[in-house]
Amino acid sequence: MPLEIDLPPGFAGMPVGTDDKMNRGHAWSIAENVAAGAGKSAEEFGSYLMALVPTMQANGIRVFGKFAVGTRKGDVATLTLGVVQWPESAPGSRDAIVAAMAEQYRSRHKRAVVQPVRLPIGPAIVAISGGEFHLPESDVRAQIKAEYQIPMPDGRSVVILSVVAESEDAWPSVAEATARVAWSLRSGEGA
Numbered sequence: 001m002p003l004e005i006d007l008p009p010g011f012a013g014m015p016v017g018t019d020d021k022m023n024r025g026h027a028w029s030i031a032e033n034v035a036a037g038a039g040k041s042a043e044e045f046g047s048y049l050m051a052l053v054p055t056m057q058a059n060g061i062r063v064f065g066k067f068a069v070g071t072r073k074g075d076v077a078t079l080t081l082g083v084v085q086w087p088e089s090a091p092g093s094r095d096a097i098v099a100a101m102a103e104q105y106r107s108r109h110k111r112a113v114v115q116p117v118r119l120p121i122g123p124a125i126v127a128i129s130g131g132e133f134h135l136p137e138s139d140v141r142a143q144i145k146a147e148y149q150i151p152m153p154d155g156r157s158v159v160i161l162s163v164v165a166e167s168e169d170a171w172p173s174v175a176e177a178t179a180r181v182a183w184s185l186r187s188g189e190g191a
Contacts, residue, residue, distance in 0.1 A: 003062065003159065005081065006184035008177045013065010013079065014049065016056045023053050060084045060160075069163075069177055070170030077165040077174055079181070083157050094151045098123040101149050101158075117148075121185050124150040128175055130168065144171040146178035153187060161185075 007013075012034065014026040024046075031046035040048075056064060060082040069077040098116050102125045105114050112129035126148050133143045143164060150159040163178040165171070 002187065003081075003083070004184075004186040005063070005181050007063070007065075008067040008069075008077075008079070008181065011065050011067040011079065013063060015063050016053060016061050018057070020053070024050060027053070067177070069165055070167055070173040072167065072169060075165060075167040075170045075173075077163050077170070077177065079178075080160075080162045081181075082160045083152075084160065085157050086155075094123050094153075097151045098125055098149075101125050101151075105149070119148075119150065119183055119185065121150060121187060122153060124148050124182065126179070126182070128171070130171065133166075141166050142168045144168060144174050146175045148178065148182040150182065150185060159185060 012030065014023070014030055016023060027049035028042065028046045031042040031049060034045065052064075061080055062083055063079065063081040066076050066078050069075050095116075102114050102116055105112065105125060105127055109127065109129050111131075112127045114125060114127040117124050117126050126146070128144075128146050130142065130144045133141045135141065143166060145162060145164045147163075148159070148161040150161070151157075152159060161178060161182055163174050163181075165174045
């Protein structure tokens with residue numbers, strides 16, 4: 001199913017498709033633009049990006065990248081958009097599916113704020129959560145996440161849009177940027 005979205009201003013990332021030649025072109029283009037800032041050669045950085053492509057493809061990821069968010073300099077969010085397929089056609093109406101998805105999300109993420117919403121493409125859930133991400137050597141980072149789960153009109157797939165930032169102060173901007181992308185989602189098929 002062809003999808004179109006409007007990405008946040010300043011978004012730097014890559015679309016991930018099934019055409020490896022196109023994926024390689026996107027990876028090298030990004031590598032040429034950001035490798036020096038990461039202290040790597042374009043070839044090395046490009047190879048890192050290409051090494052991620054099979055895992056992203058296997059997980060249905062179609063777009064992955066970063067953009068500035070919030071009012072503080074240096075606050076960056078990571079955007080991931082993926083598409084997962086139902087094992088068979090989804091049962092019932094999309095509104096019923098959204099209600100079930102919201103309950104399942106709430107059961108797995110007890111402190112998340114989860115609610116059904118209606119986007120131009122149809123019903124969806126939106127979830128906002130925060131927490132801590134623990135790294136080795138007692139490094140603890142705050143993590144703010146906004147996520148939309150959107151059953152598509154084809155009855156076969158669900159779009160998952162997730163935006164994560166490490167700044168508690170940026171959560172309103174994370175929520176706003178994620179909502180803009182979700183509201184812009186368009187499909188070649190009717191809603």
